[in-house]
Structures are given as C-alpha cells and as structure tokens.
Amino acid sequence: MAKKILQVEDMHYVYGNGKPALEGVNVEIFQGEKIAVMGSNGSGKSTFFLNINGVLLPEQGKIIYSGITVDKKNIKELRKNIGIVFQDADNQIIASTVMAEVGFGPMNLKLPKAEVHKRVEEAMEYMNITEFRDRPPHYLSGGEKKRVSIADIIAMKPEIIIFDEPTAALDPLNATMLEGVLKSLEAEGKTILLSTHDVDFAYRWAERILVFCHGKIIADGTPVDIFNNREVLKQANLKQPAMLEIYELLLEKNILNGNANKTYPRHVKDLRKLLEGLNS
Amino acid sequence: MSKNQKRVLKLAIVFAVMFGITPAANAMHIMEGYLPPKYCIIWGAICLPFLVAGYFSLKKTISENRKSITIIAMAGAFIFVISSLKIPSVTGSCSHMTGTGLGAILFGAGAVSILGIIVLIFQAILLAHGGLTSLGANTFSMAIAGPLVSFGIYKLCQKLKVHRHVGIFLAAAIGDLFTYCVTSIQLALAYPSETGGIAASAVKFLAVFAPTQVPLAIIEGILSVVIIIGLETYAKSELTGLGFIKAGEK
Amino acid sequence: MVKNVILSVIFLVALILILLKERKYCLRKCRANNHQHGASHKHGEWISIDFYSYASQIRGWNPVFKVSFAVALVILCIVLDNPYVSLIVIIAMAYLTIVRGGLAAREYLSVLMIPAAFIIISIFTIVIDISKEPAGHFNLHMGFFYIFTFKAKLEQGLLLMLKVFAAVSALQMMTLSTPSSEIIYVLRRSHIPKLIVELMNMIYRFIFILLDVSAKMKNSALSRHGYCDLKTSWHTFGRIAGNMLVISLKKANAYYDAMEARCYDGELVFFEEYKKIDKKLVISSVGFLIFLSIFPWITI
Numbered sequence: 001m002a003k004k005i006l007q008v009e010d011m012h013y014v015y016g017n018g019k020p021a022l023e024g025v026n027v028e029i030f031q032g033e034k035i036a037v038m039g040s041n042g043s044g045k046s047t048f049f050l051n052i053n054g055v056l057l058p059e060q061g062k063i064i065y066s067g068i069t070v071d072k073k074n075i076k077e078l079r080k081n082i083g084i085v086f087q088d089a090d091n092q093i094i095a096s097t098v099m100a101e102v103g104f105g106p107m108n109l110k111l112p113k114a115e116v117h118k119r120v121e122e123a124m125e126y127m128n129i130t131e132f133r134d135r136p137p138h139y140l141s142g143g144e145k146k147r148v149s150i151a152d153i154i155a156m157k158p159e160i161i162i163f164d165e166p167t168a169a170l171d172p173l174n175a176t177m178l179e180g181v182l183k184s185l186e187a188e189g190k191t192i193l194l195s196t197h198d199v200d201f202a203y204r205w206a207e208r209i210l211v212f213c214h215g216k217i218i219a220d221g222t223p224v225d226i227f228n229n230r231e232v233l234k235q236a237n238l239k240q241p242a243m244l245e246i247y248e249l250l251l252e253k254n255i256l257n258g259n260a261n262k263t264y265p266r267h268v269k270d271l272r273k274l275l276e277g278l279n280s
Numbered sequence: 281m282s283k284n285q286k287r288v289l290k291l292a293i294v295f296a297v298m299f300g301i302t303p304a305a306n307a308m309h310i311m312e313g314y315l316p317p318k319y320c321i322i323w324g325a326i327c328l329p330f331l332v333a334g335y336f337s338l339k340k341t342i343s344e345n346r347k348s349i350t351i352i353a354m355a356g357a358f359i360f361v362i363s364s365l366k367i368p369s370v371t372g373s374c375s376h377m378t379g380t381g382l383g384a385i386l387f388g389a390g391a392v393s394i395l396g397i398i399v400l401i402f403q404a405i406l407l408a409h410g411g412l413t414s415l416g417a418n419t420f421s422m423a424i425a426g427p428l429v430s431f432g433i434y435k436l437c438q439k440l441k442v443h444r445h446v447g448i449f450l451a452a453a454i455g456d457l458f459t460y461c462v463t464s465i466q467l468a469l470a471y472p473s474e475t476g477g478i479a480a481s482a483v484k485f486l487a488v489f490a491p492t493q494v495p496l497a498i499i500e501g502i503l504s505v506v507i508i509i510g511l512e513t514y515a516k517s518e519l520t521g522l523g524f525i526k527a528g529e530k
Numbered sequence: 531m532v533k534n535v536i537l538s539v540i541f542l543v544a545l546i547l548i549l550l551k552e553r554k555y556c557l558r559k560c561r562a563n564n565h566q567h568g569a570s571h572k573h574g575e576w577i578s579i580d581f582y583s584y585a586s587q588i589r590g591w592n593p594v595f596k597v598s599f600a601v602a603l604v605i606l607c608i609v610l611d612n613p614y615v616s617l618i619v620i621i622a623m624a625y626l627t628i629v630r631g632g633l634a635a636r637e638y639l640s641v642l643m644i645p646a647a648f649i650i651i652s653i654f655t656i657v658i659d660i661s662k663e664p665a666g667h668f669n670l671h672m673g674f675f676y677i678f679t680f681k682a683k684l685e686q687g688l689l690l691m692l693k694v695f696a697a698v699s700a701l702q703m704m705t706l707s708t709p710s711s712e713i714i715y716v717l718r719r720s721h722i723p724k725l726i727v728e729l730m731n732m733i734y735r736f737i738f739i740l741l742d743v744s745a746k747m748k749n750s751a752l753s754r755h756g757y758c759d760l761k762t763s764w765h766t767f768g769r770i771a772g773n774m775l776v777i778s779l780k781k782a783n784a785y786y787d788a789m790e791a792r793c794y795d796g797e798l799v800f801f802e803e804y805k806k807i808d809k810k811l812v813i814s815s816v817g818f819l820i821f822l823s824i825f826p827w828i829t830i
Binding site: 510 | 607611648683710725771782
Binding site for chain 1: 580581711731732735738739787790791792793794800801802803
C-alpha cells in the first residue's frame with residue numbers, strides 16, 4: 001500500500017465576489033498516483049489546485065500533508081512540496097531569460113547558489129531547453145514556453161506536480177513531448193495531478209479520475225469505472241472516450257466476446273492484441 | 281534668379297525641412313547629450329523629492345497589500361504600451377500618446393512619478409526616445425509636472441461637478457500641454473536666445489513644437505475619454521479594483 | 531574654426547539625405563508589415579532594439595562593463611563638448627555596433643535616425659532668432675518679420691548636433707548589445723532601491739505580454755473593419771486600450787498567484803550567471819576614454 005501523501009477534508013472556498021467555488025471537497029492522494037482531474041469549466045478544478053498548493057486559503061476544512069496538518073505557519077511546506085504548472089505559460093513566466101525563470105523557484109527556496117545552478121541546469125536539460133538559456137520568453141514559441149513553465153516546477157523538485165490543463169493549445173508534437181515528460185516523472189515516483197478536458201487522454205493515461213462538478217467531487221475511481229458511469233458523465237458533461245466506445249461496440253456486435261476478466265484496452269495496441277488474440 | 285525668387289526658395293526649404301520631419305516627432309523627449317551637464321544635474325535634483333515621495337507612497341501601498349506589486353507593475357507596462365501604440369491618423373504619420381495623464385487619473389500622481397521614470401528609462405533603452413543624461417529633465421516634465429497637473433485638474437473638475445468625461449478630457453489635454461510647455465522652457469533655459477534671452481527662446485521652442493504638440497494634446501484628451509468610456513462600459517468592477525492603488529496616495 | 535563648420539555641414543547634409551531615404555524605407559517596411567499581419571513577426575508592434583540586443587555578437591561582454599563604458603562616453607561627450615571627440619565617438623560606436631556587434635548597417639542607421647527629427651527641429655530653433663529688423667549675419671525676410679542668425683550661432687548648432695549624435699550613438703551601442711534584463715541587473719548592482727529594480731523587472735516582462743495582447747486585439751479589430759475610417763479607428767484604439775487595462779489587471783492577479791505558488795515571499799530575486807570581464811577589453815576601453823579626455827588639449 002502506497003503512502004498517503006495528501007489528505008483534504010471538507011474543503012470550502014468562496015471567492016471575493018461571494019461566489020462559492022468549492023463546497024466540501026474530500027480526497028486522499030497516495031504517493032506515485034497518476035490522477036486526472038476532470039469537470040467542466042468553472043467546476044472548481046483550478047481553485048482546488050490553488051488551495052492544495054497553499055496560494056489560496058480554504059474558508060473551512062483541513063489539509064494534511066504527509067501526516068502534518070497544514071496551518072498558516074507551515075503553509076510554505078505545501079508550496080515547496082506541491083508545484084503547479086499553470087495552464088497559460090504567459091501567466092507564469094516572470095523572469096526575462098529562460099535561465100533566470102527556471103531559477104526563480106529554487107532561488108525562492110533559499111537554496112545555496114551552487115545548488116540553484118545545478119538544479120537549473122538539470123531542469124533545462126530535462127525539458128530540452130538548454131539552448132534557449134539566454135533567450136527572453138517573448139521570443140519563444142508557445143510549445144517552448146510550455147516546456148519552460150514545466151522546467152520551472154521540475155527545478156523545485158516537488159513531491160506532487162499539478163498540471164493545469166497542460167494539453168490545451170499544444171500542437172500534436174508538443175503534446176507527445178508532454179506525454180513523454182509525464183512518463184519520466186512517473187518513473188521517478190512523482191505524484192501527478194492533471195486536469196484535462198481530453199477524455200481520450202485521461203482514459204489512456206490516468207490511474208484514477210476525480211470528477212468535479214459545482215465545487216464538489218462527484219466521482220472518484222478508475223477510468224473504466226468513471227467512463228462507464230453514465231450518470232456521472234451526464235452530470236459533468238463528459239463523454240465516453242473513443243476507445244471505450246469502440247470496445248463496447250465490438251462487444252455488442254459480438255466481434256469480441258466479453259473476455260472473462262474484462263480487461264479494457266487503453267491503447268490502440270491493447271485493442272490490437274485483443275483482436276489478434278481472437279484470430280489465433 | 282531674382283531676389284524675390286530666392287526668398288521664396290529659401291522659404292520653401294525652411295518649410296520642407298520643418299514639415300517633412302515633424303510628423304515623425306513623438307512626445308517631446310529631450311535627447312541624450314542635448315543638455316549641458318549643469319542642467320542634467322539640476323533637473324535630476326529637482327525630481328528627487330517627488331521621486332522619494334512617490335517611492336514611499338508606493339512602498340506603503342505594497343506593504344499594506346503585497347498583491348498590489350503585480351498590479352503596479354502592470355500599470356507601468358500599460359503606460360509604456362499605451363505610449364508606444366501608434367495613434368490612428370489619416371496622413372499615416374506616427375504620433376503617440378504620453379499616457380501619463382491617463383495614468384495619473386487611473387493610478388494617482390504619486391504612483392505615476394515612479395512608474396513614469398521607469399517608463400522613461402525603458403523608452404530610452406527600448407525605443408531610443410530620450411536618454412539617460414536627460415532623464416532628469418524628461419522625468420520632471422513628463423512624469424511629474426504633467427501628471428500632477430492632470431491629477432489636479434481631474435480632482436478640481438470632480439469638485440466643481442464638471443461632467444466626468446469633460447474633466448478627463450481637460451485633465452489629459454492640459455496635462456499634455458503643460459508637459460510641452462515645461463519641455464520648451466527646459467530647452468530655453470539650456471539654450472537662451474542671443475538677443476531676447478530665455479523668454480524669447482522659450483517662445484521660439486513653443487512656436488516650433490506647437491504644430492505637432494497642440495493637436496496631439498487634443499487627441500490625447502479625446503483618446504483618454506474614449507479609453508475611460510470603454511472601461512466604464514464593460515469593466516466597472518475592475519475600475520473599483522484600482523481604488524486601492526489610489527488609497528495609498530494620501 | 532572654418533574646418534569645424536565644413537565638417538558639420540557635411541555631416542548635416544549626409545544626415546538629411548539618410549533621413550529622407552530611411553523614411554521611405556521605413557514607410558515601405560511599415561506597409562509591408564501591415565499587409566502580412568502576424569506572419570512576418572510575432573508582435574504587431576515589435577521592439578526592434580530589444581530584438582537586436584539579443585542577437586548582438588557582443589552580447590556576451592560583461593553588462594556592467596558595457597553600461598559603465600557607455601555612460602562614461604556620454605559624460606565625456608557632453609563635458610568635453612568637442613567636435614573631434616564627438617566625431618571619434620560616432621565612428622568608434624559605429625565600429626563596435628556594426629563590425630563587432632554584427633548589426634546590419636542599414637538597421638543601425640534606422641535606429642540612429644529615431645531621434646533625428648527632434649534633433650534637427652530643436653537645433654534649428656536654437657540657431658534661428660526672430661526680429662522685426664534685419665540683424666545678424668544671415669537674414670530671411672518672412673513678410674513682416676525676419677528670421678536671422680549669427681555665424682557663431684550656426685556653428686554652435688552644428689557642433690551641438692555632432693555632440694548629440696555622439697552621445698546617442700554611445701547610448702545605442704549599449705542598448706543594441708545589452709538586453710534590458712542585463713541593464714536592470716546593472717542597476718541592481720549599483721544600489722538602486724530594490725523595489726524599483728523589482729518593478730522594472732516585472733514591467734519589462736509585462737510590456738511584452740501587453741504588446742502581444744494589443745497586437746492580437748488589433749488583428750481581430752482589423753478583421754472586423756475596426757479601422758475603416760478615422761472615427762472608427764479612434765474608437766477602436768480606445769476600446770483596445772481599455773480592454774488591455776482590464777486584461778492587465780486580471781493577469782496581474784494570475785501572475786501573483788503563480789509567483790506565490792513558487793514560494794515568492796515578497797522578495798524578487800532572479801538567478802543570474804556571472805559574465806566574465808574581459809581584461810583586454812577593459813584596458814583598451816579605459817585607454818580609449820583617457821585618449822578622448824586628453825584629446826582636446828593635444829589638438830589645440
């Protein structure tokens with residue numbers, strides 16, 4: 001059983017204009033999990049992220065990080081250990097060279113200069129942006145900026161990394177790059193939370209899906225469970241991933257027979273295996 | 281060539297040089313190297329108390345609300361960008377707003393003094409408008425004198441219950457004109473006329489820059505009103521959000 | 531002294547010729563850009579000096595050195611006020627920027643010409659005087675008054691022009707080879723109040739964000755005939771500016787959250803790599819400065 005790393009109990013948050021954004025969120029997150037966070041725009045995903053990162057303070061509720069209840073004094077621990085890659089890199093990149101930008105987080109962690117230097121080099125290497133080190137962000141393309149904004153967080157070496165809609169506005173090449181990065185982060189044992197509207201991506205990537213609706217988590221389970229739950233899909237305005245639909249269609253038309261353990265194919269190659277198994 | 285023809289020719293040359301070049305003139309930034317050392321230092325010294333006051337008012341605003349630092353920085357960037365946008369015109373000439381009058385109305389004169397000097401530095405290093413040794417003189421005319429007059433007129437119009445938009449127009453336009461007068465006097469002080477002294481020289485500078493600066497001041501006033509109307513129609517709540525920058529003023 | 535005048539007049543004529551040519555070139559460039567919006571460059575209103583500064587081949591020089599060298603040159607120019615010094619500076623700066631920095635001569639000239647209009651008008655104003663009676667060495671009758679000037683005034687004006695161009699070219703040697711972020715770093719090193727340096731850092735970044743926003747809005751307005759006539763254009767201009775302010779306020783909040791998420795706690799410090807000072811460069815530039823400052827006493 002993996003270590004419980006973050007626990008949120010009954011979190012409430014109300015925005016300045018009196019609009020409630022979170023109304024009682026309960027969730028437990030374990031080390032090394034790959035969680036997709038779904039739900040329509042304005043359902044509270046981003047607010048939730050800012051709350052568990054310690055940028056916003058919940059009106060009510062408890063956050064327990066690694067067994068320690070977070071209060072005003074140790075809120076910095078949350079920011080240190082949980083990093084957010086924001087949706088719009090242009091709302092995140094603050095420095096005027098790539099190197100200074102990647103070093104911004106580590107500098108704020110008050111690390112010794114040599115350590116900052118090491119981390120910056122590593123993170124730039126990791127995201128393959130070393131060649132842009134002296135370039136200002138305004139002469140980078142959208143995909144390059146995204147890479148910089150991810151390197152920002154990697155340099156801080158947080159336990160949990162949150163990606164707020166990372167696939168939005170990325171071209172296919174950069175989206176593939178992103179999946180590669182996710183894979184290597186996962187291999188390092190990082191816990192990843194990722195919000196997305198891309199059901200196909202969530203289905204194929206995630207181990208667990210949280211569905212937000214009107215400031216509450218209305219479903220929490222494996223992708224197969226969530227995407228087979230018509231009630232939840234309807235409530236959160238989600239649709240079934242193409243792969244799942246195709247698989248069910250194949251079952252319905254008796255091309256595939258419901259195999260005993262009902263392993264749902266997640267990638268095209270899984271489906272291919274199932275179909276090839278049929279012939280032999 | 282008869283004497284008369286010669287005269288016409290001379291006149292034509294003078295006008296060709298004047299008007300061939302003036303449309304490209306921007307707001308009146310005194311150039312690098314233009315002022316003798318004495319005036320660089322004097323104007324810098326005159327600015328100092330205003331800048332110190334502005335600095336402390338900003339510092340107070342930020343210590344009261346740390347979040348305001350990004351808003352203040354955005355305000356500075358906004359003034360820069362506004363002043364770098366080309367004003368639409370029929371002739372295709374390049375003219376720009378100063379933006380500091382509008383800045384003073386929106387963010388208060390205290391904040392604008394510091395933001396103004398920063399904007400002037402960026403105009404010098406990014407746009408080659410103005411310079412470092414003339415920074416003191418330019419700061420005084422554009423970031424202190426002009427905005428103070430704009431802010432004063434805006435407040436006065438509020439007190440006298442003049443229509444809001446008229447007040448904004450007057451504040452921006454007169455602030456702009458005042459900047460132009462101050463710059464002319466600054467130039468005259470540094471280069472007085474041989475025969476008439478400083479006063480005659482000031483009149484010369486005022487006359488030479490009038491064809492570009494007077495229409496520009498009126499345009500600045502009109503555009504400031506248009507911008508405020510635009511803001512009022514779809515961003516009432518954001519405008520009140522600006523209130524707290526002004527709160528640090530007093 | 532006649533030499534001085536001839537020198538300056540040649541310079542002035544060259545200047546006006548270049549200016550007229552550049553204006554045509556710029557207008558053509560402007561029009562070309564208007565026709566292919568977005569495709570030719572990323573920002574509708576891009577800042578060429580900023581772009582050149584990143585591309586410069588002498589960008590690697592230590593910024594503290596470059597800034598102090600440029601400032602020293604500017605001060606020498608205005609304190610010495612000597613036409614030969616000015617001329618040497620103009621040539622030396624052109625050499626540094628074009629030959630060492632690798633900036634195309636045409637681009638350099640177009641940047642150098644930005645303040646030309648102001649310089650010519652203001653110097654013209656200094657040189658001439660107005661009176662009802664003919665006076666001075668040169669007269670121009672303008673109906674009921676005379677424009678006149680003295681030889682000495684003329685000379686003063688021409689020398690001033692040389693001086694201004696020398697100072698401007700020294701400043702532009704710096705701006706065309708040193709990105710703003712590095713200039714801000716130098717300011718920080720020279721004990722400018724921290725708050726101002728922090729604001730400058732943010733403002734520099736935000737300028738490009740807002741330029742991007744305004745360029746996008748301008749394109750969208752163009753596509754909806756927002757510039758069809760002058761009145762509409764002004765209306766559009768105002769709307770864009772107003773909208774930009776709203777967006778900038780929203781972005782300011784988003785930025786603050788993003789900074790806090792990365793442990794920002796009221797102190798903005800960036801990681802900087804130290805750029806080595808080239809000793810040979812320092813020695814030769816100090817030599818150059820000393821040469822300039824004793825120059826007026828050798829020649830006379």
